[in-house]
Amino acid sequence: MKKIFYIFILFLFKFNAAYSLIEVDITRGNLDPLPIAVSPLHVDPQSDNYQETKTKELGELISSVVEKNFRSTGLFNPLNKDAFVQKPDIAHLKPRFEDWRLITAQALVTGKLLIKDEKLKIEFRLWDIAANKEMIALAFTTTPSNWRRVAHIISDKIYERLTGETGYFDTRIIYVSETGLRTQRVKKLAIMDQDGENTKYLTLGNELVLTPRFNPTNQLVTYLSYFRNLPRVYLLDIETGIQEVVGNFPGMTFAPRFSPDGKKIIMSFAEDGNSDIYTMDLESRLVERITEDSSIDTSPSYSPDGKYITFNSDRSGLQQIYIMRSDGSGVKRISFGDGLYGTPVWSPRGDLIAFTKVRGGKFYIGVMRSDGSGERLLTENFYQEAPSWSPNGRLLVFYRETKSGKDGSGFTAKLWSIDITGYNERELKTETDASDPSWSSLLSK
Amino acid sequence: MKFNMKIKNLLIILVSTLALSACAAGKKSVVGTSDVYTGTATVQYLASGVKDRVFFATNKSALTTASRDTLRKQASWMRKNKDLNVVLEGHGDERGTREYNLALAEKRANAARDYLLTYGISGKRISVISYGKEKPVNSASTPLAWSQNRRSVTVKTK
Numbered sequence: 001m002k003k004i005f006y007i008f009i010l011f012l013f014k015f016n017a018a019y020s021l022i023e024v025d026i027t028r029g030n031l032d033p034l035p036i037a038v039s040p041l042h043v044d045p046q047s048d049n050y051q052e053t054k055t056k057e058l059g060e061l062i063s064s065v066v067e068k069n070f071r072s073t074g075l076f077n078p079l080n081k082d083a084f085v086q087k088p089d090i091a092h093l094k095p096r097f098e099d100w101r102l103i104t105a106q107a108l109v110t111g112k113l114l115i116k117d118e119k120l121k122i123e124f125r126l127w128d129i130a131a132n133k134e135m136i137a138l139a140f141t142t143t144p145s146n147w148r149r150v151a152h153i154i155s156d157k158i159y160e161r162l163t164g165e166t167g168y169f170d171t172r173i174i175y176v177s178e179t180g181l182r183t184q185r186v187k188k189l190a191i192m193d194q195d196g197e198n199t200k201y202l203t204l205g206n207e208l209v210l211t212p213r214f215n216p217t218n219q220l221v222t223y224l225s226y227f228r229n230l231p232r233v234y235l236l237d238i239e240t241g242i243q244e245v246v247g248n249f250p251g252m253t254f255a256p257r258f259s260p261d262g263k264k265i266i267m268s269f270a271e272d273g274n275s276d277i278y279t280m281d282l283e284s285r286l287v288e289r290i291t292e293d294s295s296i297d298t299s300p301s302y303s304p305d306g307k308y309i310t311f312n313s314d315r316s317g318l319q320q321i322y323i324m325r326s327d328g329s330g331v332k333r334i335s336f337g338d339g340l341y342g343t344p345v346w347s348p349r350g351d352l353i354a355f356t357k358v359r360g361g362k363f364y365i366g367v368m369r370s371d372g373s374g375e376r377l378l379t380e381n382f383y384q385e386a387p388s389w390s391p392n393g394r395l396l397v398f399y400r401e402t403k404s405g406k407d408g409s410g411f412t413a414k415l416w417s418i419d420i421t422g423y424n425e426r427e428l429k430t431e432t433d434a435s436d437p438s439w440s441s442l443l444s445k
Numbered sequence: 446m447k448f449n450m451k452i453k454n455l456l457i458i459l460v461s462t463l464a465l466s467a468c469a470a471g472k473k474s475v476v477g478t479s480d481v482y483t484g485t486a487t488v489q490y491l492a493s494g495v496k497d498r499v500f501f502a503t504n505k506s507a508l509t510t511a512s513r514d515t516l517r518k519q520a521s522w523m524r525k526n527k528d529l530n531v532v533l534e535g536h537g538d539e540r541g542t543r544e545y546n547l548a549l550a551e552k553r554a555n556a557a558r559d560y561l562l563t564y565g566i567s568g569k570r571i572s573v574i575s576y577g578k579e580k581p582v583n584s585a586s587t588p589l590a591w592s593q594n595r596r597s598v599t600v601k602t603k
Contacts, residue, residue: 182584208579210543224547229574231547252551252575255544268548270575273506273555275548296548312545318504319545340504342542356542382586385542401539408584436543 033077034162037105038067040081041122042089042112049115058147059088059113062122065151066109066158068195069169073159074424079105088112092125097132105129109158120144126158136161148197153444166392169194172440173397174212174221174238177201178413178433189223191238194439196429202238211255211386212236213438216348217262221438222246224254233267235282247280247287255298257345260306266290268298277311277328290328301345301353302326303370310334310344310353310370321355323370334372343386346370349393352420356385356398365398367420378422391441395419397428399435481509482592487582491599495522498598499557503591504541506552508560516557519599520564533557534598535575538591543577550597551575557597572602 041059070076092110111124123139156167177190189202212223256267295315321335335341339359357364366377384400404410415428482500499512535554537546583590
C-alpha cells in the first residue's frame with residue numbers, strides 16, 4: 001500500500017508574494033466561492049495503448065475528481081467545461097488569460113499525462129488568471145492504477161496554495177456500514193476514500209462492531225467488536241487484516257482512541273457498573289488507570305500535544321464534558337450550557353473541542369474552546385452524533401439518523417460533513433447506511 | 446373597596462405562585478420516575494409469573510419498586526433451579542450518545558445483578574453484557590418505545 005510517489009518540483013512557489021495573488025478566505029463561511037476552471041488533463045498521444053478509451057479518458061477522469069473535491073469544499077465553484085475556450089495542451093503551455101477571464105475564471109488548473117512502461121507521469125499547473133501568472137507547477141510519477149490518489153494529491157496542492165491551509169483530499173474515512181432492520185441491524189467495518197470512492201468492507205458482519213478510529217500515524221484502526229459476545233477493544237491493521245484484542249480486561253472495554261503519537265490506546269473499561277478511563281501502551285502493553293470515580297467516565301480524546309485528555313462524565317449528575325492532564329490529575333468541567341454534552345474530540349489544531357449536545361429533544365454538533373468558552377452549535381437535528389475532525393481541523397464528519405415516521409419507518413443513517421464555520425453541510429454518499437465515521441490523516445505526508 | 450382590591454391582587458399572586466410551584470413539582474416527578482415503562486407488552490416470562498426484564502428511567506440505572514419485585518421473583522426462580530445460569534443484558538434508548546449508552550446499559554444490568562446477589566444468588570451464575578442502544582425491541586421514536594428499550598433482560602444460558 002505504501003507506494004512511493006516521485007515528486008519533481010518544477011517551480012514550487014515561484015511567486016512568494018501573496019499580495020497580488022488570489023487567496024481564498026476560509027475564516028468565514030464562504031458565500032462567494034472562487035470560480036475555478038479545471039481543464040481536462042491532456043493525454044499524450046505517445047502513451048502506451050493510446051487508442052484505448054481507458055487511456056484517452058484518463059485526463060477527463062482525473063480532472064473530474066479534482067473538480068468534485070473542489071466543489072465539496074464550498075469554497076470553490078468549478079466552472080462548466082462547455083465554456084472552456086482553449087484546448088488542454090495549449091492552455092497547459094500558456095493560457096490566454098483574457099479568454100479565461102471572459103468566462104469569469106479566477107484560477108485555472110491545467111495538466112498533461114503520459115503512460116509509458118507501466119508508469120504514469122502527470123504534470124499540472126495552477127494559474128492565477130487575474131494576475132496572468134503561474135502559481136504552482138508539479139509533476140508526479142506513479143503506477144497508472146494510482147491515478148485517483150494523484151488526483152487527490154493535486155487537489156491538496158491546489159487547495160493548500162489557494163487557502164494557506166493543509167489539504168485533506170488524499171485521505172480515507174473508516175465507518176460502520178449498516179444494513180437490515182433496526183432491531184436486527186448488521187454492522188460491518190467499511191473504509192472509503194474521502195470522496196466516497198473505493199469502498200471496502202473489512203469485517204463480514206458476523207458480530208456487532210462499533211466506533212472504529214484511525215491511528216493518526218499509520219494504517220492501524222482501533223474499534224469495538226462483540227466477537228464471541230465479549231465486547232472488547234480491538235486493534236486492526238487494515239493492510240494485513242491482522243487483528244488482536246487490546247489488553248486483557250475481565251469486562252467490557254469500549255470507546256477507544258489512539259494517542260496523537262499513535263503509541264497508546266485510550267479507552268473505557270466497565271466493571272461492576274462503573275466505567276473508568278484507561279490507557280494501554282501498544283509497545284510495552286502496560287495498562288494504566290487514568291480516572292477513578294464512581295460515575296460513568298467515557299469517550300476520552302487526547303489533545304494533539306498529548307498533554308491533556310477530554311472526556312465525558314456524569315459525575316455532576318448528568319453527562320458533561322471535562323478535561324484533565326494526561327495522568328488523570330486536574331480534572332475540570334468545561335461544559336456548562338443547558339443540556340447534556342458528550343463525545344468530546346479534540347481538534348488536530350488543538351484550539352477546539354467538538355462535541356454532541358442533547359437539549360430539548362434535539363441533537364447538536366458543536367465546537368467550544370478547550371476552556372469551555374466560545375461554544376458554537378453548528379447543526380441541529382433529531383438525532384446525530386460522533387463528530388470526527390478532518391486532518392486539517394477545518395471540517396467535521398458525523399452521522400445522522402432520520403426517520404420518516406414516528407413508528408420508526410423510513411429509517412436511515414448517513415454520514416454528513418460540515419465546515420467549522422457552520423456552512424457547507426453535506427451528505428457523504430455511502431453504499432449502505434453508515435455511522436461512526438473516523439477521518440484518517442493525510443496518506444502522503 | 447380599595448383594600449379589597451389589594452387583597453384580591455395578593456391572592457391572585459399567591460395562587461399563581463402556588464400553581465407555578467405545583468407545576469415545577471409535577472415536572473420533577475416526570476423526570477424522576479414516571480418515564481419508567483410499567484406495561485407488559487414486551488415482557489417475556491422465565492417461568493410462570495417470573496418476568497424476564499426490568500425497566501429504567503431516562504439516563505438512570507436505579508431500580509424501581511416494581512423492578513425489585515421482578516428481581517426477587519427471578520432470584521427465587523434461580524434458587525429453585527440450581528443448575529441454571531443467566532446473562533443480564535443491559536440496554537439503553539436511542540436518545541443518547543452511543544458510548545455513554547454502552548456504559549449506562551452496563552450499569553443498569555449490574556444494578557439488576559447486585560440485587561440478585563443480595564437475594565443469595567452466586568455471582569458465578571450471573572454474567573452481564575451491555576448492548577448500549579444497539580438492540581432496541583421497539584424501533585419507533587416515541588417516549589413509549591424508548592421506555593420499553595431502557596431495560597435489563599435476564600436470559601437463560603445453557
